[in-house]
Amino acid sequence: MAEDRTAWLGIDLGTQSVRALAVTVDGDVLGSGVAPLRGRRDGIRHEQGAGDWWGAMCTASRAALHSIDRVRIGGLAVCGTSGTVLLTDGEGRPVGPALMYDDGRAAAEAGRAREAGLLVQNGWGLPKALWLVREYGVARQAGADAAVRQAHVRLAHQPDVIVARLTGHPVSTDSSHALKTAYDLEHDTWPYAAFAELGLPDGLLPDVVGPGTLLGEVCAAAAERTGIPAGTPVIAGMTDGCAAQIASGALREGSWNSVLGTTLVLKGVSSTPLRDGTGVVYNHRAPDGNWWPGGASSVGAGVLAAHVPAAGPAAMDARAAAFEPSGALAYPLVSPGERFPFLAPDATAFVLGEPASDADLWAALLQGVGLTERLCLDYLHHLGAPLDGPLTFTGGAARSPYWNRLRADILGRLVRVPEETEPALGMAALAAYGTGAARTLADAAEAMVRIRTVLEPRPGRTALFVDPYTRFVGELEQRGWLPASVAAHARARANLDTAGS
Incomplete structure (x- = not known):
């Protein structure tokens, strides 16, 4: 009789779907599941319902586990979108909608927070918390029991409500998700004053x-809904960007991971925090005590949705290869406002020049993301970040071989692409580490992560994008979004690779 195996379950609460992966300690993906999510967008408003998260999570976990035989689930961890928050009651039940990471209604609250001495961006969780308290707090409560009801209102991050359902009780939040709600990672406390x-x-x-x-164990009621065995350990997770970093295996100093999904996130590893007085770059604290500096841009694959014809993205990629560089220059923001490599709440997407065809426009959008990615790395170099380690691509867009190749050429550096690029794999590795199956998180990740492709940049192709890059930098500077010192640094490095030279 075959010996039972152990797998760890990673759950990723994304923008457009929930994904679940069951992974062994040596990287075998035994089961996977996905369920779609729909949000409510209206201008700067972007909301989702926590009930939808739970329903999709149940569907995804059942799909991941339904065909697995003779496998023990050693533990699970959950990641969510960074900066997504909501209010819950004393039992952990939502009392209103969740404001997603790119909801833009809390700009005034962000200004108030900065006046109070907190280095926060408009889209972070703290401004949204202030907005939610105003909208759903005491002022909106009627009746004599208003103060009592308000006293039980709690702020929750996206994974918190799912973990509460899994364990059957409210749980502590993890410091990774709390970062954008202004949690002080260096002193391990909230800024109560x-x-x-x-x-x-x-x-x-x-x-x-x-x-x-x-954080607890899967309760019987949740086991019935999700298919996850009752008693399975539930481990505190990290944000989706950190989860993707774990899934990349980029956990040694100088290593970086570029996560390209709906938006673009870069995270690396440093022995000390990377200081940035503008708040563009922030630092997560890793379980092993290292620091993970990085930032999240508002460009990304989400901008492609409106341009996908019936032929599909792969066909468009093949056609776009004829336009390197494109006849147009694009800054493909998914939603208004930029967060990295500069702060510009008023930034808007643009396409300069007339694309020759829909394929040329597609090429311009792909290249625009790559140019922004290069500027992000140049900004990190400007701050003194260690960049000499490997660069890994993860996220949904890493499934496109053409886009991976294009980005490697634009960046002018060697790139690794793992076999499995999903943040859910990172949560499986974190669950393995949290349950004691690995000595360090880096050990757990490196055992699970399998590199599928290594891409060498083609110097001739890299040279083609020097002029578009300098024009792109100049355009952002001229519009008043990119600081002159950063633009000058980027131009000085336009003919170099991005590996920290």
């Missing part, structure tokens, strides 16, 4: 634990 100045209610903020901490 600033919160008091902002008028946040006492008791609103959850307790915080480090990623990889045991």
Whole structure:
């Protein structure tokens, strides 16, 4: 009789879907599942319902586990979109919609938070928390029990409500998701004095634990809905960007991971925090004590959705190869406002020049993401980040061989693409580490991650994009979004690779 195997379950609460992967410690993906999500977008508004997350999670986990035989689930961890928050009651049940990471309605609250001395961006969780308290807090509660009801309102990050359903009780949040709600990772505390100045209610903020901490076990009711065995350990996760970084295996100092999904996220590893007085780059704290500096841009594959014909993305990729470089120059923001490599709440997408065809426009959009990605790396170099380690591509867009090749050429550096590029794999590795199956998180990730492709940049192709890059940098500077010092640094490096030279 075959010996039972152990797998770890990673769950990724994405923008457009929930994904689940069951992975062995040596990287065999035994099962996978996905379920779609729909949000409500209207201008700067972007909301989702936590009930939809739970339903999709149940569908995805059942799909991942339904055909697995004689496999023990050693543990699970959940990641979510960074900066997505909502309010819950004392039992962990939502009392309103979730404001997604790119919801733009809390700009005024972000300004108030910065006046209180907190280095936050408009789309971060703290401004949204202030907005939610105003919209769904005491002022909106009627009746004599308003204060009592408000006292039980709690702020939750996206994975918190799912983990509460899995364990059957409210849970602490992880410090990775708490970062954008202004949690002080260096001192391991909430900035209570600033919160008091902002008028946040006492008791609103959850307790915080480090990623990889045991939060509880899957309860019987959740086991029936999800197919995950009751008693399975539930481990505190990290944000989707950090999860993708784990899935890339880029956990040694100087390594970087570029996550290209709906939007673009870059994260690396440093022994010390990377200081950025503008707040563009922020630092996550890894379970092993290292720092993971990085930032999240508003460009990404999400912009392609409106341009996909019936032929599909692969066919468009093949046609786009004839336009290197494109006759047009694109800055493909998914939604208004930019967060990295500069802060510009008023930034808007643009396409300069007349694309010769829909294929040329497709090429311009792909290249625009690559040019922004290059500028992100140049900004990190400007701050003194260690960039000499390997660069890995993950995220949904890494499934496109053409786009991977194009990005490697634009960046002018060697790139690795793992066999499995999903953040859910990173959560499986974190679950393995959190349950003691690996000595370090880096060990767990390197055992699970399998590199599928290594891409060498083609110097001739890289040279073709020097002029578009300098024009792109100049356009962003001329519009007042990109600081002159950063633009000058980028131009000085236009003929170099992005590996820290």
